[in-house]
Amino acid sequence: MKYIFLWDIVSKWWRRVIERLLPKYIEKYQPDFVIANSENMSHWKWANPKHLDEMQKIWIDYFTWWDHSFDTKTAIEEFESSSWKTSKRQLRCLNYPKWTVWKWYFIIEDKILLISLMWNAFMKHNLSCPIATLEELFEKLRKERWKEYFDNLEIFVDFHAETTSEKKALWYFLDWIATWVVWSHTHIQTNDTQILKNWTWYITDLWMNWAMESVLWVKTEIIIEMMKTKIPQKFEREEEWKLEFNWVFMESKNWKCEKIELIREII
Secondary structure (H helix, E strand, O other): OEEEEEOOOOHHHHHHHHHHHHHHHHHHHOOOEEEEEOOOOEOOEOOOHHHHHHHHHOOOOEEEOOOOOOOOHHHHHHHHOOHHHHOOOEEOOOOOOOOOOOOOOEEEOOOEEEEEEEOOOOOOOOOOOHHHHHHHHHHHHHHOOOHHHHOOOEEEEEEEOOOHHHHHHHHHHHOOOOOEEEEEOOOOOOOOOEEOOOOOEEEOOOOOOEEOOOEOOEOHHHHHHHHHHOOOOOOOEOOOOOEEEEEEEEEEEOOEEEEEEEEEEEO
8 A cells, every 4th residue: 555644734825735746746656545634724723624625636535633623613613514524534533532523533445544643741632541542442443343354454543742752652552553653743854764673664753844934834033023022923924935845655565564755845
């Protein structure tokens, strides 16, 4: 199986860049699936259905959510009144409370188990322990009709966390269980990508897609002024500098990771 994964599609500006660049990477890598995170897709906020429709049309197959999910009441209302309410294309974090709405894992074509998770340290939510939540899910799937498939499923874990210690702990827990463990949130790509001894691929952080001369897309002078004075500022997106485009291509066989390639383009 071949995958392209990208995260943090920030607002209209970056949606247009994705529309422009994604086709050539699909042509080059011929992925079976393209997976993206969508938590900042609409005006630096949780994605709305209209923008998910746009991204799906250019062949992003599945969308994951993280700590900005459910940030706005209007977005929740829009989801409730759209086809995305029951869609098997967008995925909330597995370790939200069980009564939280929307899908919490996907099994795709009887081949792939797609999961999104968050750890808790320095995050605004206090969710259930990801390790315990994963163990509960795996037990559930083995007992149900997926028992005959489970040991051969490719497990793709999209994980959002702040601390390296949490990331490392889950990394080793999932070695031999998961094919991919993809981390994010700290917005700086780490130089530790590797395939573990039991064929699980790992990276501590993937980076993001953004304007190079900015502070997480915000104009630098605004953030400097806010840090200096401690007075909140209105954020303005940087649009005049070069854009940095960061994705990852992954290839597997018989649930084992065989190839990874970090994709970086500056335009």
